[in-house]
Amino acid sequence: MRGIVYKADGDMQVETVPDPTILDPDDAIVRVTKAGICGSDLHIYNHGAAFGFDAGCRVGHEFIGIVEEVGDNVTHLSPGDPVLSPFWVSCGACHFCRKDLPTSCVKGGAYGFQPFWRAGGEVQGGQSEFVRVPMAEGTLDRIPESVAGEEHRSKVLPLTDVLPTAYHAVRCAGVEAGENVVVVGDGAVGLLAAHAAQLFEPASVVLLGHHHDRMRIGADLGATHTVDTSVDDPAELIGNLTEGLGPERVILAISSPETMAFAMDAVQPGGAISWVGMEVFLGAPEIAWDTAFRKNVTISGGMAPVRRYLPEMWTLLEAGKVDPSPVLTHDLPMEVGADGYGIMASREEGSVKVAVTPG
Amino acid sequence: MRGIVYKADGDMQVETVPDPTILDPDDAIVRVTKAGICGSDLHIYNHGAAFGFDAGCRVGHEFIGIVEEVGDNVTHLSPGDPVLSPFWVSCGACHFCRKDLPTSCVKGGAYGFQPFWRAGGEVQGGQSEFVRVPMAEGTLDRIPESVAGEEHRSKVLPLTDVLPTAYHAVRCAGVEAGENVVVVGDGAVGLLAAHAAQLFEPASVVLLGHHHDRMRIGADLGATHTVDTSVDDPAELIGNLTEGLGPERVILAISSPETMAFAMDAVQPGGAISWVGMEVFLGAPEIAWDTAFRKNVTISGGMAPVRRYLPEMWTLLEAGKVDPSPVLTHDLPMEVGADGYGIMASREEGSVKVAVTPG
Numbered sequence: 001m002r003g004i005v006y007k008a009d010g011d012m013q014v015e016t017v018p019d020p021t022i023l024d025p026d027d028a029i030v031r032v033t034k035a036g037i038c039g040s041d042l043h044i045y046n047h048g049a050a051f052g053f054d055a056g057c058r059v060g061h062e063f064i065g066i067v068e069e070v071g072d073n074v075t076h077l078s079p080g081d082p083v084l085s086p087f088w089v090s091c092g093a094c095h096f097c098r099k100d101l102p103t104s105c106v107k108g109g110a111y112g113f114q115p116f117w118r119a120g121g122e123v124q125g126g127q128s129e130f131v132r133v134p135m136a137e138g139t140l141d142r143i144p145e146s147v148a149g150e151e152h153r154s155k156v157l158p159l160t161d162v163l164p165t166a167y168h169a170v171r172c173a174g175v176e177a178g179e180n181v182v183v184v185g186d187g188a189v190g191l192l193a194a195h196a197a198q199l200f201e202p203a204s205v206v207l208l209g210h211h212h213d214r215m216r217i218g219a220d221l222g223a224t225h226t227v228d229t230s231v232d233d234p235a236e237l238i239g240n241l242t243e244g245l246g247p248e249r250v251i252l253a254i255s256s257p258e259t260m261a262f263a264m265d266a267v268q269p270g271g272a273i274s275w276v277g278m279e280v281f282l283g284a285p286e287i288a289w290d291t292a293f294r295k296n297v298t299i300s301g302g303m304a305p306v307r308r309y310l311p312e313m314w315t316l317l318e319a320g321k322v323d324p325s326p327v328l329t330h331d332l333p334m335e336v337g338a339d340g341y342g343i344m345a346s347r348e349e350g351s352v353k354v355a356v357t358p359g
Numbered sequence: 360m361r362g363i364v365y366k367a368d369g370d371m372q373v374e375t376v377p378d379p380t381i382l383d384p385d386d387a388i389v390r391v392t393k394a395g396i397c398g399s400d401l402h403i404y405n406h407g408a409a410f411g412f413d414a415g416c417r418v419g420h421e422f423i424g425i426v427e428e429v430g431d432n433v434t435h436l437s438p439g440d441p442v443l444s445p446f447w448v449s450c451g452a453c454h455f456c457r458k459d460l461p462t463s464c465v466k467g468g469a470y471g472f473q474p475f476w477r478a479g480g481e482v483q484g485g486q487s488e489f490v491r492v493p494m495a496e497g498t499l500d501r502i503p504e505s506v507a508g509e510e511h512r513s514k515v516l517p518l519t520d521v522l523p524t525a526y527h528a529v530r531c532a533g534v535e536a537g538e539n540v541v542v543v544g545d546g547a548v549g550l551l552a553a554h555a556a557q558l559f560e561p562a563s564v565v566l567l568g569h570h571h572d573r574m575r576i577g578a579d580l581g582a583t584h585t586v587d588t589s590v591d592d593p594a595e596l597i598g599n600l601t602e603g604l605g606p607e608r609v610i611l612a613i614s615s616p617e618t619m620a621f622a623m624d625a626v627q628p629g630g631a632i633s634w635v636g637m638e639v640f641l642g643a644p645e646i647a648w649d650t651a652f653r654k655n656v657t658i659s660g661g662m663a664p665v666r667r668y669l670p671e672m673w674t675l676l677e678a679g680k681v682d683p684s685p686v687l688t689h690d691l692p693m694e695v696g697a698d699g700y701g702i703m704a705s706r707e708e709g710s711v712k713v714a715v716t717p718g
Contacts, residue, residue: 095604096628104628104654172657245454255648269455269463280648287646289614289639293661295463298531302655 003128004338004356006048006057010345012338017058020124020132025073028136030083034153035127036062036328037340037354038087038161039187040278041112045341047282060127060356061087061111062160064143064153067136074136082148083140085133086306087111087161089123092138100308107135127337129358141310146318154331157355158192158324159313161306165276166192166253167313168304170200172274173249177201180242182234182266183223185253186214188327188353189276191221193251195322198222202249204241208234213350217326238266246271253277255301260285267297275301330354362487363697363715365407365416369704371697376417379483379491384430387495389442393512394486395421395687396699396713397446397520398546399637403472404700406641419486419715420446420470421519423502423512426495433495441507442499444492445665446470446520448482451497459667466494486696488717500669505677513690516714517551517683518672520665524635525551525612526672527663529559531633532608536560539601541593541625542582544612545573547686547712548635550580552610554681557581561608563600567593572709576685597625605630612636614660619644626656634660689713 003017020029041059044051067081077083088110090102097105112125123134133139147156166189175181181202183193186209197205198221207223209215215226225241227234238247246268252259255277263273264287275285287299316322329352332340340354362376379388400418403410426440436442447469449461456464471484482493492498506515525548534540540561542552545568556564557580566582568574574585584600586593597606605627611618614636622632623646634644646658675681688711691699699713 095602099629101629101655243454270458270460278652280652284645284648286643289643293637293639296460296661296664298657298659300657300659302652305655 001129025071030065058125059112060125063126082143165304172300179248190253194223195221269295272298360488384432389424417484418471419484422485441502513684524663531659538607549612553582554580628654631657
């Protein structure tokens, strides 16, 4: 089969790779119908060597598909079932899975992310025609019938990662009705954080970014205001919206030293900063503890436990209350799927997120 | 009148200082019946110059007393009323006071803490015979009749700061029934955090410290286990109590780089670290962001909004569900009150916290 592999920093390629097979009776093989390229895949593309990736690693952790084959222990899924996989495999039975924190599953691990591979040997990438899914019953979720059709795939694919990640950021921030929210970052997670925030009826959602085309999408998705911070200082707008008190919630879709410093300075006393970006691995934000002490700021976030949120996500999607498809600006056939990395890394005008569709 | 003043690092003295007077119609003058020396006063004692204190500053931010005189605008308090003052003065009317975050009162400030003096000119120290209380109606709380007697003063005094601070730490950590709690630090706040944690019916409360005498008090107050970390590694005990998963809640009564590193390593995925110690001003803890990302750890804390918690505290105190008096190991007459700093700073055997009682 064909799949995208990491060759070197800045070099992803579509190659012929071995077909996956059932290695364990809990496995399933999924035929991928659509896969996503994630902002964290870009971290691999840009800094894979630093993260410990070897040349030849198959990448991708966002995919939906059709069950092709199941191991002997898999009884709740059958060939032909339309399924979605969170980016993290999980057993569904351990302490943390039972606590709805599948990202801390004691057997868990990420697809296409070599340093995190733990479960059942290497968990290969989802940007392939087929994927082996370990612990299939704990990991996969059946796509509800009403959104299982081909025409819904661009709406469903973001539920593998970016929409629940954005939703996690909103929940970690604790957004409540009538509050003011600032979202930092105009990538897919930032745009969808603005989208998810509006579910909680905030007074305002200010999206900060650098790309006009993306921020237009953010405005369509729910941001009440957008600021290009490469041109404008958002302080006056935020001050006006919050009577000078600052936003109750600051969501860092980009979680860098600079965004954390901004957030700690901006956030209203008693408020919260949430963060979900992997940028923390590349540069550790420092906390202005004196400010945090004085203002009683809560800092919350991390890797989104996607499966926790899927029941809510399906309900919202079926009800038309969320539609994350606008962040998928490109959809490439598998053969040219690796080009998606260049499109996303260069922040090409009009691009946010690229889907890859096997032929 | 007599009061304790900061002379230089390591040098506090009782001196004759000017009697306070009503400067503003919202003021009250309180005759102090008992004052406390706080761990944060020790930071002044040890590092006052670095914090910006000048020689001669009157210190102390924990006191209870009797209203002596009120300004023309003060109608809800009268001379003779027994009152408690939180360590932070607050107007009671601004956005943050209405949100129950009086420590962010737009006019607020701390007693006896020169760098924070804001409200109505200098707010002098509470370790004095009399204190001027700005914004008296927003700041002072009347002591309920059943605990207003002289015999209750050692039980009531810790409600000015250390008990609500400990309670804030427990609330920020989000302790729930059946969970495992680790409290780091065996000062008054640490001991009272163990005390406050038991209100939430945790499975265990492990108190980590260095002083056997203090930890005996902690055990009496509610710690189910104590570990002298200068001798023993708590890992095995904590592992046994939590099936190797780590405590759901870690409370940093001492909030240093070392304790934060310990907490991030120890805390169970999905858990929380709370912090309330001023040590962050002396050495900024670094966050192990990779661990925080993987484990989804919430970090919450800051300066305790004492007034928020007083209604609960009075109820608990009157019901006998809390009694913080065991942390007051010493009670000195005002004339020798400054000796309390030496007793506390040297961590003299049998000492935790010193009260000062005007004659």
